[in-house]
Amino acid sequence: xxxxxxxxxxxxxxxxxxxxxxxxxxxxxxxxxxxxxxxxxxxxxxxxxxxxxxxxxxxxxxxxxxxxxxxxxxxxxxxxxxxxxxxxxxxxxxxxxxxxxxxxxxxxxxxxxxxxxxxxxxxxxxxxxxxxxxxxxxxxxxxxxxxxxxxxxxxxxxxxxxxxxxxxxxxxxxxxxxxxxxxxxxxxxxxxxxxxxxxxxxxxxxxxxxxxxxxxxxxxxxxxxxxxxxxxxxxxxxxxxxxxxxxxxxxxxxxxxxxxxxxxxxxxxxxxxxxxxxxxxxxxxxxx
Numbered sequence: 183x184x185x186x187x188x189x190x191x192x193x194x195x196x197x198x199x200x201x202x203x204x205x206x207x208x209x210x211x212x213x214x215x216x217x218x219x220x221x222x223x224x225x226x227x228x229x230x231x232x233x234x235x236x237x238x239x240x241x242x243x244x245x246x247x248x249x250x251x252x253x254x255x256x257x258x259x260x261x262x263x264x265x266x267x268x269x270x271x272x273x274x275x276x277x278x279x280x281x282x283x284x285x286x287x288x289x290x291x292x293x294x295x296x297x298x299x300x301x302x303x304x305x306x307x308x309x310x311x312x313x314x315x316x317x318x319x320x321x322x323x324x325x326x327x328x329x330x331x332x333x334x335x336x337x338x339x340x341x342x343x344x345x346x347x348x349x350x351x352x353x354x355x356x357x358x359x360x361x362x363x364x365x366x367x368x369x370x371x372x373x374x375x376x377x378x379x380x381x382x383x384x385x386x387x388x389x390x391x392x393x394x395x396x397x398x399x400x401x402x403x404x405x406x407x408x409x410x411x412x413x414x415x416x417x418x419x420x421x422x423x424x425x426x427x428x429x430x431x432x433x434x435x436x437x438x439x440x441x442x443x444x445x446x447x448x449x450x451x452x453x454x455x456x457x458x459x460x461x462x463x464x465x466x467x468x469x470x
Contacts, residue, residue, distance in 0.1 A: 189419075191449055192217040192256055194377060194426035196397075198438050203232055204243040205438070211251035213442035219257040219288075219424055220244075222278040223271065234278040241281055248283075255282040256422060257318070257345075257375060262325075263302050265293040272306055276313040286318045286374055288345055291327030291336065299327070303340035310342075318345040318374060323353035324392045331358055334369040344369065346417075347377040347426060349400060352408045353385055353392060363416070370417055377426040378414075378449055380406030400427045403448040404455070414456035425449050 193215040198206055203220050210218045224231045234241045248254060258279040261272055275287055287310065293299040306317045319342060321333040330351065333344045346366065354362060379400040384407075386395050403410055403425060414423065425445040433441045 189453060190216040190256070190422040191446070191453075192219060192375075192422060192424035193442055193445065194219040194257075194424045195221040195259065196426050196428045197445060198433065198441065199428060200230055201438050202230075203234065203240065204247050207244060207247040207251055207253045209439050209442045211253050212439055213446045215253065215425075215442070215446060217254045217256040217422070217424075219259060219426070220255050220282060220284070221260060222258045222275050222282075223261065225260050225262070234282065235274065236277055236281045241278070244282065255279075255284045257286045257288055257424070258282065258284045258315075259288040261287070261289045262292050263289050263299060265295060265298055265302075268302075269305065269309070272317075273309060276310055276315050279315050280313040284315060286343070286345070287315050288318050288320055290320050290322045290325050291333070292325050294326050296336065300336050300339045303336060303342050307340055307342045316374075317342040319343070320345045320347055320377075321350055321354065322347075322396075323350040323355075324389045324396075328356055329354050329358055330362055330365040330369060334365065334372055337372055343374055344372045345375050345377060346373055346413070347379075348403075348408055348410055348413055349377075349379050349381060349396060349426075351413065352381065355385065366413070366416055373417060373421065376414065376417055376421060376423045378403045378410060378423050378452065379425070379427040380404060380408050380410060380448075383407030398428050398430045400429060402427060402444055404452045405448060410452045411455035411459055414452060415459040419460070423449065423453070 193210045206218050222234050291299050319333045319337050321329050337344045380403050381401050386392050
């Protein structure tokens, strides 16, 4: 195995949620990112919506800037699968994603009926083939699908994939929490993207605290207690990583470009540490 393959590095929309996609492309390019994630559908009623449907002016502007800068779109988001019929919503998302050149659509499992959730994911996966887009199920620490094991089981049954978010990977404390690392190692083949952020080792108290941290106050990769280099080193070389690190306070302090540059610097430090760990492991294995 050849260590230290280049990893594409992205900037997730949630890191700069109120930044429109064309501006996000420009910021990502200036800060040295290779790709962005785009929120083509708002998650909460208070979010600013971005109309990126085929033919929209915002899509045309985004595509022009992508061509000018070389920044691509790898993933789109976000759909919370709650057991209701949301096919019209995901088809529209896939139309926008295809126009942007995305390859994955991030979803989360809020449906307590696991069999129905798998059926929904399977239908999404079938629909996605026509758009070149695969659903990626994200384990969210405060949703019914909260662990790597739960997400991987549903994804394998449905024929889709999973995305790992280091916040929720570290915040899960339910049944099987002690096996999170084993489950990650056993399911790396399902992971097309790793979302990086950091945070304090201590978990927030209660669901409200978890939601607030998740949506608006994460820490720069490498500046918290998550041990991110170990997570990166556990996944294949060359796997794309994306900085998903919202912080309302620090965006206000630094501005969008300043925050993006801070995140890129943090990601680079984590990747360098992970590469060193991986090279050491390979060297030790070769000398046995």
